[in-house]
Structures are given as structure tokens and as C-alpha cells.
Amino acid sequence: MAELLYQRDIYGKTLVELGKAQTRIVVLDADLSSSTRTALFAREFPERFFNFGVAEQNMMAASAGLASCGKIVFVSSFAMFVTGRVWNQIRNTVAYNNFNVKIVATHAGITVGPDGASHQALEDITLMRLLPNMNIIVPCDGPQTRDAILTAARTEGPFYIRLGRVKVQTIEEKNMFEFGKAQVLKQGHQVTIIACGIMVAEALVAAKNLINKGISVRLLNMHTIRPLDTEAILDSARNTKGIVVCEEHSVVGGLAQAVDEVVAQNHPVKVLRIGVKHRFGQSGEPQELLKEYNLTSSDIEKAAYSLVS
Amino acid sequence: MNSSDDRKIRALQEQAKQIRRLIVQMLAKAGSGHPGGSLSSADLITALFFGVLRHDPKNPGWPDRDRFHMSKGHCCPLWYAVLAESGYFPKETLLTLRQLGSMLQGHPDRRAPGVEVASGSLGQGLSVALGMSLAAKLDNKEYRVYCLLGDGEIQEGNIWEAAMAASHYKRDNLCAILDYNGFQIDGRIEDVMSLEPLVAKWQAFGWHTIEIDGHDMKQILEAYRQAKTVKGKPSIIIAHTIKGKGVSFMESVVDFHGRTPNTEETKKAIEELG
Numbered sequence: 001m002a003e004l005l006y007q008r009d010i011y012g013k014t015l016v017e018l019g020k021a022q023t024r025i026v027v028l029d030a031d032l033s034s035s036t037r038t039a040l041f042a043r044e045f046p047e048r049f050f051n052f053g054v055a056e057q058n059m060m061a062a063s064a065g066l067a068s069c070g071k072i073v074f075v076s077s078f079a080m081f082v083t084g085r086v087w088n089q090i091r092n093t094v095a096y097n098n099f100n101v102k103i104v105a106t107h108a109g110i111t112v113g114p115d116g117a118s119h120q121a122l123e124d125i126t127l128m129r130l131l132p133n134m135n136i137i138v139p140c141d142g143p144q145t146r147d148a149i150l151t152a153a154r155t156e157g158p159f160y161i162r163l164g165r166v167k168v169q170t171i172e173e174k175n176m177f178e179f180g181k182a183q184v185l186k187q188g189h190q191v192t193i194i195a196c197g198i199m200v201a202e203a204l205v206a207a208k209n210l211i212n213k214g215i216s217v218r219l220l221n222m223h224t225i226r227p228l229d230t231e232a233i234l235d236s237a238r239n240t241k242g243i244v245v246c247e248e249h250s251v252v253g254g255l256a257q258a259v260d261e262v263v264a265q266n267h268p269v270k271v272l273r274i275g276v277k278h279r280f281g282q283s284g285e286p287q288e289l290l291k292e293y294n295l296t297s298s299d300i301e302k303a304a305y306s307l308v309s
Numbered sequence: 310m311n312s313s314d315d316r317k318i319r320a321l322q323e324q325a326k327q328i329r330r331l332i333v334q335m336l337a338k339a340g341s342g343h344p345g346g347s348l349s350s351a352d353l354i355t356a357l358f359f360g361v362l363r364h365d366p367k368n369p370g371w372p373d374r375d376r377f378h379m380s381k382g383h384c385c386p387l388w389y390a391v392l393a394e395s396g397y398f399p400k401e402t403l404l405t406l407r408q409l410g411s412m413l414q415g416h417p418d419r420r421a422p423g424v425e426v427a428s429g430s431l432g433q434g435l436s437v438a439l440g441m442s443l444a445a446k447l448d449n450k451e452y453r454v455y456c457l458l459g460d461g462e463i464q465e466g467n468i469w470e471a472a473m474a475a476s477h478y479k480r481d482n483l484c485a486i487l488d489y490n491g492f493q494i495d496g497r498i499e500d501v502m503s504l505e506p507l508v509a510k511w512q513a514f515g516w517h518t519i520e521i522d523g524h525d526m527k528q529i530l531e532a533y534r535q536a537k538t539v540k541g542k543p544s545i546i547i548a549h550t551i552k553g554k555g556v557s558f559m560e561s562v563v564d565f566h567g568r569t570p571n572t573e574e575t576k577k578a579i580e581e582l583g
Contacts, residue, residue: 065440
């Protein structure tokens with residue numbers, strides 16, 4: 001059984017690591033530091049941690065002021081409250097200025113679970129993808145979360161990093177993380193599956209089942225959504241019969257649409273979407289919700305199978 | 310008040326006249342923009358740039374410089390005028406305001422030397438200034454942060470989040486300047502969304518308040534001086550001003566919030582400011 005980790009635990013620990021190495025690192029949170037794990041940084045470096053209370057707009061605009069004075073600013077809250085809630089602050093004051101503000105959102109997606117629709121951000125990738133200058137990483141597991149955070153800290157400009165609430169299994173045997181480059185988890189020539197975040201683990205199960213049935217599957221972990229690895233997408237479009245895109249997110253404007261845009265303009269092939277389709281979320285256990293919203297490995301398997309049969 | 314203070318005040322009054330002329334000229338050339346609020350805060354910001362702020366126009370990135378942020382970004386003609394007069398960029402550039410490719414965008418942008426953070430979407434600038442003020446604390450720097458707010462602007466909830474946080478974090482290096490001219494686009498503040506009791510509101514949020522006539526240079530300088538001495542809390546200068554101040558036919562005329570003068574009006578305005 002693969003290792004199970006909270007991505008946000010890794011986030012908190014990586015912040016501490018960064019804080020020790022660089023005094024420029026400053027962390028902001030809006031009353032959710034125990035959940036986002038920025039509290040780990042706050043304990044080590046109280047003078048470089050600022051709790052803004054339940055006031056995300058102020059937090060986001062203040063991050064720009066700190067960044068204008070040379071700080072590398074990590075800003076955290078739940079994905080619901082640190083994207084749409086403060087979109088204008090991000091657009092006009094962070095992204096437009098191209099500041100060193102790293103938005104690390106936790107509790108993204110449907111697997112927030114029992115808290116229900118008000119807390120299940122399914123539109124955040126779309127909102128960030130709309131913004132020029134914004135880099136976007138959706139890491140698939142614990143170790144990749146560290147890669148994403150370190151990348152954001154050393155790369156100039158604004159970042160959005162999307163993490164979940166629940167423990168995720170570590171994806172073994174993947175190549176080294178390279179920002180902006182898809183990780184090829186399976187090399188195949190009949191059908192391509194592209195996934196990000198927790199859907200990578202689901203896609204891996206689906207891929208293994210398909211391989212057992214004699215189908216040659218290519219599986220890409222598209223951890224970086226901006227800048228997008230268009231080469232990897234086009235190579236898949238050219239050399240396989242079709243693509244299934246999997247994301248724990250609305251099918252509007254997220255990874256699926258990003259893949260669609262590349263394929264449609266360059267080498268049209270069929271793109272099937274595993275994602276939330278024009279629905280709000282609801283309360284339930286994460287696994288129940290994945291099933292209810294057709295986000296499981298068997299949904300992926302069925303979609304991929306339909307492309308080759 | 311000694312004679313050197315008198316000289317300083319007279320010099321600043323003259324400087325403010327020049328700033329007003331530049332505002333009118335660049336807006337007339339641009340053909341769109343916001344004269345009313347630029348003119349109402351002209352004395353406050355002229356005094357700041359030419360009598361208070363520690364800055365070096367030849368070295369805009371000087372780490373110890375005082376910071377200024379114009380939260381009410383639509384009044385950028387005023388910001389651009391004081392920056393050009395200070396020597397951040399040539400004055401001829403002012404006549405490119407709002408043109409394609411110009412560093413002087415319709416709302417402040419970092420392309421213009423001296424503009425640290427873009428603004429234009431109201432209500433966010435006090436938070437930006439708070440961030441700068443926290444950075445000073447982290448870096449053990451003595452610089453102060455000044456932030457110009459509009460009165461209509463403070464109807465934004467974001468302002469009050471920033472107000473609460475600035476006093477929570479005891480930001481005594483932070484000084485807000487409120488241009489209380491009493492008008493917003495849709496009319497009189499008190500008709501659209503009244504702000505009173507305004508002084509009590511800021512005090513309730515933990516701020517030191519200084520209420521002045523925003524066109525009296527002596528009161529303005531004294532307010533900046535007093536704000537510097539306040540310890541343990543941020544200060545706000547609540548400046549009563551007249552929208553369009555300095556051009557008789559623009560004064561308290563709401564239409565000139567966002568309308569520029571035509572050729573005839575420009576000529577008349579420049580004569581008045583002569």
C-alpha cells in the first residue's frame with residue numbers, strides 16, 4: 001500500500017524549510033492556519049507570519065504591498081475563500097503587478113466532503129487560468145506538493161497551488177518533477193489519459209486495468225496547468241486515438257478545457273472529460289462524492305475504453 | 310510659526326498651483342479622466358511630495374524611501390504631476406496620458422517610475438499600504454507609508470478590513486490621507502451612501518485622527534508632523550476639501566468628477582491658475 005499523506009502537512013513543513021533558508025519568506029493566513037498548516041511556519045517564525053482574521057480581501061491586497069518591498073509572500077486559505085472571494089484583488093493588485101505572491105489553497109474540490117457545496121471549490125482553476133502572469137500547479141501527492149512549493153518560491157511571479165483536504169497516496173515510480181512538463185506515468189499508443197491532483201491516483205488504477213485488458217494506455221500527470229505542456233498534449237493527440245482528461249473540478253475552464261483548446265486548434269481528436277458537470281457539490285464522504293459525481297477510476301476506465309473500442 | 314516656515318508654505322502654495330496647471334493641461338490633452346478629485350487632493354499631495362516625503366527621484370528603488378500609494382487611482386493625473394515635477398520622468402511625458410503605449414496609463418501602473426503598485430479598483434490601496442508598512446517592520450526600516458484615499462472609496466468593505474488590521478498590528482508608520490470632498494460619481498456622498506460619523510468610525514477602529522482643512526498648507530504640514538509623532542497606532546488625516554478646487558467653474562460640480570475641460574474651459578482654468 002502506497003504511503004498516504006496530507007498535502008497540507010507537506011506544505012506546512014516545506015514552508016518551515018523555506019523560512020529557515022530565506023528571510024524573504026513571509027506567510028499570511030485568514031484564520032485557517034491550523035487547517036492549512038501555515039501554523040507550522042507561524043510557530044517557527046512568528047514575526048514573519050501574519051494572521052489577517054476572517055478578512056481575505058485585505059490579506060490578498062496586503063500581500064501585494066509586502067511583495068512590492070521584496071518579500072516572497074505565501075498566502076493561504078481554503079480554495080473557496082482565496083480565489084473567487086478575492087478575485088479582483090488577485091487580478092488587479094497581484095497578477096497585474098506580476099508580484100511574487102504565492103497563493104496556496106487547501107481544501108479544493110469535491111473531496112472537502114461533509115462541509116458541502118459552500119466549501120467545495122470547483123471553479124478555482126478556471127478563475128486563475130483567466131489571469132495573465134499567473135502560474136498554476138496542481139500537485140498529485142505529498143512529495144509533489146513539496147516540489148510545487150519550492151518551485152513557486154524560486155520562480156518569479158504569482159503562483160496558484162491547489163491542494164486538497166484528504167490524505168492522498170504517494171504515486172510511486174514517477175520521474176523527477178519538472179515545472180511546466182507533464183510527467184509520463186505510462187507510455188502507450190492507443191489512448192491517452194491526462195489527470196491532475198487526486199485524479200492521478202484514480203487514473204493510474206484505470207490505466208492498470210486497461211493495460212490488463214490489453215490496451216496500450218498513455219498516462220500523463222499534468223501537474224502544471226500554466227504554463228501548459230502543449231507539446232505533451234499534441235504528441236498524445238497525434239499518436240493516440242483520443243484523450244480523457246480527469247480533474248476534481250468543473251469541466252468548464254479547467255484542465256479539460258485547456259487540453260481542448262490545444263487539441264482543437266492544432267490536431268483535433270476526441271477529448272472526453274471526467275469532471276464535475278454543471279453541478280454544485282454537496283455533503284458526503286469523499287469517496288461517496290467521487291462516485292456520485294462520476295470521478296472514479298471506473299468512470300475513467302469506461303471513458304478511455306470507449307475511445308478505443 | 311517662524312519665517313522659514315512661512316517661506317516653505319508660500320513655496321508649497323506656488324508648487325500646488327503649478328501641479329494644478331499640469332493636471333488641467335494633461336487632462337485637456339487626454340480628453341478623458343478625472344479632474345475633480347485630482348484637484349481636491351492637490352494641496353495634500355503637493356505638501357507630501359515637496360515637504361514631507363523622503364525619496365530620491367533619481368533612485369526610485371532606494372530601499373529606505375518613504376512609500377506613497379494612491380488608492381484612489383483615478384486621481385493619477387495628480388500623482389503623475391508630482392512625480393514629473395519631482396524629476397522621476399520628463400514633464401513632456403505628461404501630455405501622453407492615456408495614449409496607447411504611454412507609461413502614463415489611465416489608472417496608475419508600474420510602468421511609470423515612482424508608481425510602486427498599480428491601483429484603480431477602489432478599496433484595495435489601504436491594504437497595499439499596510440503590506441508595505443509590515444515590510445518596514447520586518448526589515449527594521451524607518452520609512453513611513455502614506456496612502457491617499459477617496460471619500461467615496463471608503464464605502465468599500467476592504468478598506469475597513471485594512472483599517473482593523475492596521476490598528477491590530479499597531480502600524481504607527483502608516484498614515485492615511487482622506488480627501489473628504491463630499492462627492493462621488495452619482496452625487497453627494499451623504500445622498501448616495503453617507504459616511505458620518507466619520508471621525509468616530511476611524512477612532513472606533515483604533516486610528517489616531519487629525520481633522521483639517523485640506524487646502525490650508527499650514528494645517529496640512531502640521532498634520533503630517535503630528536502623524537509622525539503618534540506611537541502604537543496608525544494615523545489618518547481627514548482633510549475637508551472642495552472637489553475641483555482651484556478652478557472656479559469646477560468647484561463642487563459633480564460633473565467634473567469624470568469629465569475633462571474643453572478648449573475654452575482649459576484656457577479659462579489656466580488663466581485662473583496663473
